[in-house]
Every structure is written in C-alpha cells, then in structure tokens.
Amino acid sequence: MTDQPKSIVILTGAGISAESGIDTFRDAGGLWEKHQVEDVATPEGFARDPDLVLGFYDLRRAALGKVHPNEAHRALARLEREFPGELLLVTQNVDDLHERGGSDRVLHMHGELKSALCQSCGIRTPWDAAMSNRPPCPVCQAPTLRPDVVWFGEMPYQMERIYAALSQCDLFVSIGTSGAVYPAAGFVQDARAARAATLELNLEPSEGTHHFTEARHGPAGELVPQWVDEVLGG
Incomplete structure (x- = not known):
C-alpha cells in the first residue's frame, strides 16, 4: 500500500483466532465438526434442544482460558494505540x-461468548460461568439466559455503524x-463503492x-505485523 490512509476499517x-488454537467451522476434528451448524448455531436449534446449545457454548466459553x-x-492493538487517524476494528x-x-475498541458484530442475553428482559450481562444449569438473569431473575451470540438467521450487531x-x-x-458469510463478505464491495483501497x-x-x-x-501472525509496520512507518 503506497498512500498512507487516514481512515481504516478492519x-x-x-482465521486470526485459528492461529491461537480456536477451532473454525471448517476445522477437521474440531468442536464444530461434532455438531451440525443447524443444531447449535440457529434459533431453531436452540428452541429444539436448549440443553445441547447451552452446553456447546459452555464448552466454547471454557475453552477460551x-x-x-x-x-x-497484538499488532492490531498497537495499530489502535498509534494510528493517528480513524480506526474501526470489526470482528466476526x-x-x-x-x-x-x-x-480496547472492538465491535463484535456476531456477539461475544463472554456475554449473556436475557430473553425475558433483553439485558446483556458480562458472563464467564456456565448457562446450562439455567442461572437467573442478574437483572430480572428469570432463568432465560442464552449466549449473546448472533446465530444464523439473526441480524448482526451495529450494522448501521459499520456501514x-x-x-x-x-x-x-x-x-x-x-x-x-454475508453481510461481512460484502463489506469489500461497500468499501470499493466508497472509493476506498481494499486489502x-x-x-x-x-x-x-x-x-x-x-x-x-500467508499466516496472519506474520502478515498483520508486517502491514501494521508499513502503516505506522516502521
């Protein structure tokens, strides 16, 4: 990239988390391979078998440790700290x-494992513990918590801000x-329509x-630090 940008959307x-050891949907032998996506990542799957879904996300949450x-x-965190222009980091x-x-400024368009969404009062709460034992909502006390994760068929978060x-x-x-996966797969075309460079x-x-x-x-652990060095001038 030759010209230094003034406003970046990332x-x-x-793929960036896979290098840390987190399974993707497509990993052979990974956590996702043991379940159909329709069973653990859709509202219909949750309605059909909430115990399966809550247990699945309990495992994923515990695995973060x-x-x-x-x-x-770390390179993107450095960019956030040192880049003088506008920067929005969006993650799926x-x-x-x-x-x-x-x-510090991360937009989780598909939600977060360490957050609970109450289906009764709609409140989101930071959450580290299990949900499969039906704990009460800290606000309304209803035992109706679900993972604060956007499933297939649901609208990703903060789309207006992203666009x-x-x-x-x-x-x-x-x-x-x-x-x-759309809508994220279409972001490059939205950026190009705004005459932005795309990488x-x-x-x-x-x-x-x-x-x-x-x-x-190539590996994100190599490419991203190299690119950040370019943007920040070494």
Missing part, C-alpha cells in the same frame, strides 16, 4: 482475543475471513479475493 474472521492472543492480535469472532491482545464507517474510510482490510490478508485466497485491490496470503 474486519477480522476465524486455554488459548492466548497471537502476534496478529466471538472470542475475547482482541481484547486480551490489547485492543457508516465503510462509506467514509479510505482503506478496508479483511484479515482471516473466508469471504463466504486482503488471509492464509489463502478467500472466496472474495477478486474483489480486493490487493491481496497477501
């Missing part, structure tokens, strides 16, 4: 690795995403690689 996906941020997470990931890597940032940025960067940093070409003005392929 999208991160499962065994993984740690990698160099890509529900883990807390960006925060533990040092980022507003995309319409005003001069650089959009996609890191570790498959380019297969893909991914282990391999994504389904949407051809939409980007530049693509670099």
Whole structure:
C-alpha cells in the first residue's frame, strides 16, 4: 500500500483466532465438526434442544482460558494505540482475543461468548460461568439466559455503524475471513463503492479475493505485523 490512509476499517474472521488454537467451522476434528451448524448455531436449534446449545457454548466459553492472543492480535492493538487517524476494528469472532491482545475498541458484530442475553428482559450481562444449569438473569431473575451470540438467521450487531464507517474510510482490510458469510463478505464491495483501497490478508485466497485491490496470503501472525509496520512507518 503506497498512500498512507487516514481512515481504516478492519474486519477480522476465524482465521486470526485459528492461529491461537480456536477451532473454525471448517476445522477437521474440531468442536464444530461434532455438531451440525443447524443444531447449535440457529434459533431453531436452540428452541429444539436448549440443553445441547447451552452446553456447546459452555464448552466454547471454557475453552477460551486455554488459548492466548497471537502476534496478529497484538499488532492490531498497537495499530489502535498509534494510528493517528480513524480506526474501526470489526470482528466476526466471538472470542475475547482482541481484547486480551490489547485492543480496547472492538465491535463484535456476531456477539461475544463472554456475554449473556436475557430473553425475558433483553439485558446483556458480562458472563464467564456456565448457562446450562439455567442461572437467573442478574437483572430480572428469570432463568432465560442464552449466549449473546448472533446465530444464523439473526441480524448482526451495529450494522448501521459499520456501514457508516465503510462509506467514509479510505482503506478496508479483511484479515482471516473466508469471504463466504454475508453481510461481512460484502463489506469489500461497500468499501470499493466508497472509493476506498481494499486489502486482503488471509492464509489463502478467500472466496472474495477478486474483489480486493490487493491481496497477501500467508499466516496472519506474520502478515498483520508486517502491514501494521508499513502503516505506522516502521
């Protein structure tokens, strides 16, 4: 990238967390392979078998304690601290690795594992414990907590804020995403419509690689620190 941007929107996906040891949907032998997506990541699946879904997310939440941020997470935290322009970090990931890597301003468009959503009062609460034992909501006391995670068929969070940032940025960067899940897969086209430069940093070409003005392929733990050095001037 030659011109230094003044406003950057960054999208991160499962690939950045995979290097820390978190399973993606497509990992062979991973947690997701043991379940159909329809059973554990849809409102219908939750209605059909809430015990299965709550237990599944309890396992995922507990597993966060065994993984740690990698160099890509830390590099983006450095960018947040030192970049003089506007920066929005949007993640599709529900883990807390960006925060533990040092980022303070993270928009979790698909929700967070360490948050509970009460289906009775609608309140969101930071949550580390299990939900499968039906604990009461800290606010209304109803035993109706669910993971504060956006499932397939539900609307991602803060889309208006994301689209507003995309319409005003001069650089959009996609890191570790498959380019297969909408609406995030369409962000590159939204950014290009706003005449922004677009950059893909991914282990391999994504389904949407051809939409980007530049693509670099390799491990996020190598590519992201290199790119951040370029933006910050070394």
